[in-house]
Amino acid sequence: MPHAGPPVYLRSATAADQPAITRLVRDAGINPMKLEWYRFVVADEGGRVVGTGQVKTHSDGAREVASIAVLPEWRGQGIGRAIVATLLSLQPAPLYLCCGGHNESYYRQFGFTPLSPAAMPRSLRRIHRIGNALLRLVSLLTRQRERLVVMGQGIPDFL
Ligand SMILES: CC(C)(COP(=O)(O)OP(=O)(O)OC[C@H]1O[C@@H](n2cnc3c(N)ncnc32)[C@H](O)[C@@H]1OP(=O)(O)O)[C@@H](O)C(=O)NCCC(=O)NCCS
Incomplete structure (x- = not known):
């Protein structure tokens, strides 16, 4: 159901987002490694992180879209899609995941x-x-x- 609270917008993460990023990714049950905030784009609802995503670069240069996660109560509203589309628009091809x-x-x-x-x-x-x-x-x-x-x-x- 669409929510009636503050608007959700995407922004680059800051150091203050680190605990929320780590918690959200771990709670989503996906890879909990390499979650340094400075690679992340987050979805922000009134100062609360409700979605995450990043692009990590491996030692051979391969760039991986990773840590795509949305809080359960926010799923199905296009937030995951907006995060992936934003990461793709910021990075040249090829990308992997x-x-x-x-x-x-x-x-x-x-x-x-x-x-x-x-x-x-x-x-x-x-x-x-x-x-x-x-x-x-x-x-x-x-x-x-x-x-x-x-x-x-x-x-x-x-x-
Ligand atoms: C996967 C995830 C990030 C999707 O986030 P979301 O904000 O709910 O996704 P969106 O609302 O942008 O979904 C866009 C579309 O994809 C569909 N979709 C969502 N999850 C899907 C899935 N696992 N498989 C296929 N389609 C899916 C949605 O139904 C929606 O379709 P619609 O536009 O026709 O309604 C979210 O379900 C999540 O956090 N899952 C747990 C963590 C996870 O598995 N992350 C991926 C790691 S590889």
Whole structure:
């Protein structure tokens, strides 16, 4: 349901947002590593962080859209889409991301497509290999199968 409170707007994060960013990403159950505020764009509602996103650069130069999260009560109102669109508008292609298989269709709307291991940058191929090995172990305990997908956007044909 649309809310009747202060407007939500996107801005660059500041150091004061660090605790809120860390909490929001951890509570969303996504990768809790490398959450330094200075790479983040946040959705702000009256001074409260209700959504996050960043682009991280890996040691091989691959840039990864990451930490896309929206507070549960704010989902389904276009905040996630606005954050991803803003990050894409600020960064040159190509861009990559890692996501659970259940989120693959969400990222397709922004032009991301799943990559084979051969088409992944080295850094993301490693994350893909290790992440999927861990998920296979977890699935033995939980009997729920999830997979990690690496997607890319704006990748030149010759790569
Ligand atoms: C994924 C997430 C960021 C989406 O944020 P959001 O603000 O609810 O997304 P939006 O409102 O911008 O959604 C835009 C569209 O995508 C759809 N959508 C949302 N989540 C989706 C999903 N997992 N798969 C496919 N479509 C999805 C919405 O229904 C909406 O479609 P519509 O415009 O036709 O109504 C949010 O659900 C979230 O924080 N999830 C937990 C953390 C997470 O999984 N993050 C992704 C890490 S890879």
